[in-house]
Amino acid sequence: MRYLDEFRDPQLARRLLDHIWARSTRRVCLMEFCGGHTHAIFRHGLRQMLPPTVELRSGPGCPVCVTADRDLDRAIAIARLPNVILTTFGDMLKVPGSSGSLQEARAEGADVRIVYSTLDALQIAREHPDRDVVFLGIGFETTAPTVAAALLQAEAEGIRRFYVLSLHKLTPPAMRAILDSGQVGLGGIIGPGHVTTVVGSAAWEFLPREYHMPCAVAGFEPLDILRAVAALVEMAEEGRAEVVNAYSRSVRPQGNPVALAMMERVFAVDRADWRGLGSVPQSGLTLRPAYARFDAALAFPVETGPSRPHPGCRCGDVVRGVLDPPDCPLFRRVCTPARPVGPCMVSAEGACAAWYTYGQDDEDG
Amino acid sequence: MCLAVPGLIKWVDGMAAQVEIGGVERTISVALTPDVRVGDYVLVHTGFAIGVIDEQEALETLRLLSELLEGSAEECLFSSTGEP
Numbered sequence: 001m002r003y004l005d006e007f008r009d010p011q012l013a014r015r016l017l018d019h020i021w022a023r024s025t026r027r028v029c030l031m032e033f034c035g036g037h038t039h040a041i042f043r044h045g046l047r048q049m050l051p052p053t054v055e056l057r058s059g060p061g062c063p064v065c066v067t068a069d070r071d072l073d074r075a076i077a078i079a080r081l082p083n084v085i086l087t088t089f090g091d092m093l094k095v096p097g098s099s100g101s102l103q104e105a106r107a108e109g110a111d112v113r114i115v116y117s118t119l120d121a122l123q124i125a126r127e128h129p130d131r132d133v134v135f136l137g138i139g140f141e142t143t144a145p146t147v148a149a150a151l152l153q154a155e156a157e158g159i160r161r162f163y164v165l166s167l168h169k170l171t172p173p174a175m176r177a178i179l180d181s182g183q184v185g186l187g188g189i190i191g192p193g194h195v196t197t198v199v200g201s202a203a204w205e206f207l208p209r210e211y212h213m214p215c216a217v218a219g220f221e222p223l224d225i226l227r228a229v230a231a232l233v234e235m236a237e238e239g240r241a242e243v244v245n246a247y248s249r250s251v252r253p254q255g256n257p258v259a260l261a262m263m264e265r266v267f268a269v270d271r272a273d274w275r276g277l278g279s280v281p282q283s284g285l286t287l288r289p290a291y292a293r294f295d296a297a298l299a300f301p302v303e304t305g306p307s308r309p310h311p312g313c314r315c316g317d318v319v320r321g322v323l324d325p326p327d328c329p330l331f332r333r334v335c336t337p338a339r340p341v342g343p344c345m346v347s348a349e350g351a352c353a354a355w356y357t358y359g360q361d362d363e364d365g
Numbered sequence: 366m367c368l369a370v371p372g373l374i375k376w377v378d379g380m381a382a383q384v385e386i387g388g389v390e391r392t393i394s395v396a397l398t399p400d401v402r403v404g405d406y407v408l409v410h411t412g413f414a415i416g417v418i419d420e421q422e423a424l425e426t427l428r429l430l431s432e433l434l435e436g437s438a439e440e441c442l443f444s445s446t447g448e449p
Contacts, residue, residue: 003371003418004408012430019433061367089411117412119394142367146413149396194367197408197416223430231443242445249423250408250416259397259415271418349367 003249008044009053012267016226020233021051024302028236029055029185030229031321033175034192035062035349036220042358046229058351060319061173062278063138063167064091065343065350068273069307071167072097074289075136077288077302078165079110084300085128085211087121088136090114095343098308118150125154125162134296139165142194144168144285145259148266151287151294163296166285168221169272171195171284172203177274179211184321188232193224197264200255201245208241219247264305266291275343315342318351325355332356369410371418374403384409 032038038058043048045054060066063313076097079086086102093114095102105110111131115121118135125133137147147164154162171192178184191204196217207213214235218228228246235241263285272284287295312330317323325331325344335341337353344350372384372393382395386409395401398414409415429438 001406001420001423003423006423006427012427012433015430016434019439034367063367119412140367142369142410142415145397145415146394146411149394149413153396192367194369194408194410194415197369227426227430228444234439234443240444244443244445245386246442249419256397256416258399296417 004221005029007219007223009223013222013226016223016230017049018227020054020230023230023237024051024053024233025237027053028187028233029054029057030188030190031057031178031184031186031230032058032190033059033061033171034190034195035065035347035351035354036169036194037190037192037218037225038354039060039349040220040222041225042354046222046225050071050229054229056316057186057321057324058354059321060178060274061140061171061195062319062344062347062349062351063140063143063169064095065315065319066169066174066276067092067095067138067167067343068275069098069309070304071273073099073304073307074297074302075165076100076102076105077304078134078300079105079112081132081300081302083132085111085131085133086136087113087115087124087133089138091347091349092136092138094311094340094346098304104152118147122150122154122159122162125159126157129161132161132163132299134163134165134300137164137168138196140169140171140192140230141198141263144267145198145256145263148262151266152262154294155291163294163299164287165296166267166287167272168267168285169274170269170283170285172206172209173280174208174274174277177277177280177283178320179213181300182319183351184212186317186321187236188214188216190225190228190232191200191215191243193219195218195256196247196251198256198259200253201243201251202253204243208243211342212241214241214244216244216246218250220249276319314356315344317353318344325352327349328352358365366409369408369415371406372409372414374401374405374407376403377401384414384416
């Protein structure tokens with residue numbers, strides 16, 4: 001078993017689709033929280049195979065997309081400081097801030113380096129003890145424990161000039177903010193499989209309990225996603241709301257306790273700014289006082305002035321699930337992956353990038 | 366960002382491990398999955414194993430899906446009572 005091909009079996013996918021077509025009688029709008037799901041759904045052509053009663057809507061599960069302009073501006077300002085090496089995941093490089101992107105800052109002389117892992121950033125810090133190495137910490141609960149692990153490693157090795165600019169965010173509070181806004185009439189949530197591998201399926205129990213909202217946690221292969229859709233259709237038809245673990249080979253009710261403990265040791269929960277959602281209580285991670293000396297926000301207090309988002313960009317509405325990308329006036333006309341206006345067109349998890357790469361514009365009517 | 370792929374553990378040395386992902390081997394950290402053993406499949410995310418894949422659960426899911434047409438698997442697949 002390689003855990004890939006087996007979950008792409010076309011015959012089993014057909015059975016699940018037949019089941020969904022047979023069971024679905026009422027219109028239901030499902031939100032796939034995770035941008036990885038959005039891309040998998042497009043890549044495998046699942047949207048076109050579902051009955052017209054089942055609508056899929058992208059959610060805020062793209063860390064690059066939900067990073068607020070002001071936070072991006074701070075990161076760019078830190079990258080421009082003398083003696084700083086700013087390390088980041090590749091997706092962040094081309095996202096336009098108020099005045100240019102990290103890529104443009106690099107072209108103008110800033111030392112910005114793409115890393116695959118926080119461990120690569122740590123290695124750069126080992127190799128350059130005379131430089132300030134800042135890791136741009138974006139990502140949800142999947143990524144935050146890896147940053148915590150790198151930071152604890154830096155502490156153990158006595159690496160002095162390694163810093164993290166923590167823009168990490170928590171997913172359940174974002175889901176809550178979307179439901180509280182009441183702007184999207186949702187009938188079910190496709191839960192993020194890798195976030196939930198860390199936080200555990202129990203973290204989503206508030207959805208049925210407080211919102212009577214069905215949730216099915218899904219993996220990223222076609223059978224995983226179709227099984228989750230089938231479970232959500234089933235629940236919608238029966239008026240039932242539960243958390244169904246449709247990714248049981250990876251997700252346990254209590255998640256990964258080691259990863260959660262490491263995250264808890266290094267980070268405290270705090271308010272965070274989200275593109276599209278604004279300031280959301282208890283939705284971000286900041287370094288605890290015991291780790292303050294690693295905190296880039298304290299070590300490099302930069303002034304950025306008010307952020308100036310592109311006036312036409314609708315990424316905020318896209319991450320909230322209020323707008324499908326083709327309904328943005330900039331989509332494909334002005335905003336493209338080569339010349340992105342907003343982050344949703346840049347990121348490999350962005351909804352606009354998925355629609356641009358795989359979508360048929362006329363699909364939306 | 367939350368992309369993670371299955372990798373087969375080839376060897377473990379403290380908090381470092383070698384995994385094979387689609388025929389390519391690389392070194393990762395198992396600091397988040399310290400109980401991992403050679404032969405386990407893990408989910409690899411940005412150079413870390415973030416979880417261990419449960420083979421029995423995977424086989425059970427595939428078995429239930431193949432029985433879907435007979436109707437008996439529905440409760441297990443589509444409700445919260447079907448999974449541990």
